[in-house]
Amino acid sequence: MIDLHCHSNVSDGRLSPAEVVRLAHANGCTLLALTDHDHTGGLTEARAEAQKCGIRLINGVEISVTWRKRTVHIVGLDFDDGNEDLQNLLAEVRKGRLKRLQAIAAKLEKQGIGGAYEGALALAANPETVSRTHVAEFLINTGHVRNQQQAFSKYLGDGKPASVPHEWADLAAAVAAINGAGGLAVIAHPMRYGFSATAKRNLFEAFKASGGAAIEVHSGRSGQNDRLNYALSAERYGFLSSAGSDFHRQSGYGGGILGACPALPDICRPIWECFRPPHSFDSGQIEKTPFKIISNGL
Numbered sequence: 454m455i456d457l458h459c460h461s462n463v464s465d466g467r468l469s470p471a472e473v474v475r476l477a478h479a480n481g482c483t484l485l486a487l488t489d490h491d492h493t494g495g496l497t498e499a500r501a502e503a504q505k506c507g508i509r510l511i512n513g514v515e516i517s518v519t520w521r522k523r524t525v526h527i528v529g530l531d532f533d534d535g536n537e538d539l540q541n542l543l544a545e546v547r548k549g550r551l552k553r554l555q556a557i558a559a560k561l562e563k564q565g566i567g568g569a570y571e572g573a574l575a576l577a578a579n580p581e582t583v584s585r586t587h588v589a590e591f592l593i594n595t596g597h598v599r600n601q602q603q604a605f606s607k608y609l610g611d612g613k614p615a616s617v618p619h620e621w622a623d624l625a626a627a628v629a630a631i632n633g634a635g636g637l638a639v640i641a642h643p644m645r646y647g648f649s650a651t652a653k654r655n656l657f658e659a660f661k662a663s664g665g666a667a668i669e670v671h672s673g674r675s676g677q678n679d680r681l682n683y684a685l686s687a688e689r690y691g692f693l694s695s696a697g698s699d700f701h702r703q704s705g706y707g708g709g710i711l712g713a714c715p716a717l718p719d720i721c722r723p724i725w726e727c728f729r730p731p732h733s734f735d736s737g738q739i740e741k742t743p744f745k746i747i748s749n750g751l
């Protein structure tokens with residue numbers, strides 16, 4: 454049982470890193486990556502808990518990037534979390550979040566909703582990674598919307614009254630930072646961007662050219678059709694395949710069951726076959742086992 458994408462309260466998840474690991478283990482997971490948005494601060498606590506439970510933990514992060522003026526999420530897996538260049542890039546990405554929150558709160562104020570800045574921050578365990586998820590929670594708690602989906606469709610989503618365009622990391626720079634830290638870069642939830650077939654093709658090509666390794670063939674509650682389609686895309690571009698629940702909390706919007714992703718289609722080359730042997734970072738060895746992308750000429 455594998456899950457290579459989930460969140461703790463180091464970003465916009467509800468549970469602490471240790472609680473995430475315990476729940477994943479209770480759900481039968483044996484290989485888990487904690488992938489908080491733009492932050493690796495939960496990995497130490499998660500690793501300690503994983504050692505106690507006897508579950509294998511892979512270093513992870515989900516980096517917000519801007520590609521052609523659109524936001525795309527790139528998951529990094531199995532990297533050295535002590536890598537300075539990667540940490541600098543993550544710190545830079547996080548910097549914009551408080552300012553963006555101010556701008557979102559100002560727009561909500563114009564909609565007659567006050568107090569969103571303080572309200573969202575009060576809900577964030579880590580102000581550096583304060584997210585639209587926290588604003589949504591504030592809107593729910595104050596009775597302005599019924600649920601997270603409605604918070605996005607009414608106020609926070611792209612083009613809605615409180616949406617604020619934001620410049621995240623550059624796609625190629627994020628992939629380079631993950632690769633530079635010895636990791637593997639993965640396009641998160643490609644089925645969720647609402648991109649046209651052409652935009653998706655362009656994204657996959659740009660990602661490939663930047664040194665991207667994989668795409669999520671399964672994410673959250675996506676179904677068999679998505680898995681088959683993205684397995685075919687992965688094969689076409691020579692990508693490895695990843696799978697993650699995108700778990701944030703036990704109830705509410707999005708995310709699948711923590712730790713329990715369905716099996717990938719047979720044609721997939723699972724990304725976990727390219728992970729380093731456990732503890733190779735602990736012994737100071739950061740050389741990656743090289744993996745081969747099978748090129749089919751496309």
Ligand code: AMP
Pocket residue numbers: 465490517583584585586601602605606610701706707
């Ligand atoms: P941010 O990184 O602050 O822009 O927040 C993005 C987060 O909001 C994502 O990681 C999801 O957890 C959540 N999210 C994004 N889109 C939606 C949506 N349409 N409905 C509910 N939650 C969403």
Ligand code: MN
Pocket residue numbers: 460465490586701
């Ligand atoms: Mn999130």
Ligand code: MN
Pocket residue numbers: 515526641642
């Ligand atoms: Mn995401």
Ligand code: MN
Pocket residue numbers: 458459460515699
């Ligand atoms: Mn996520």
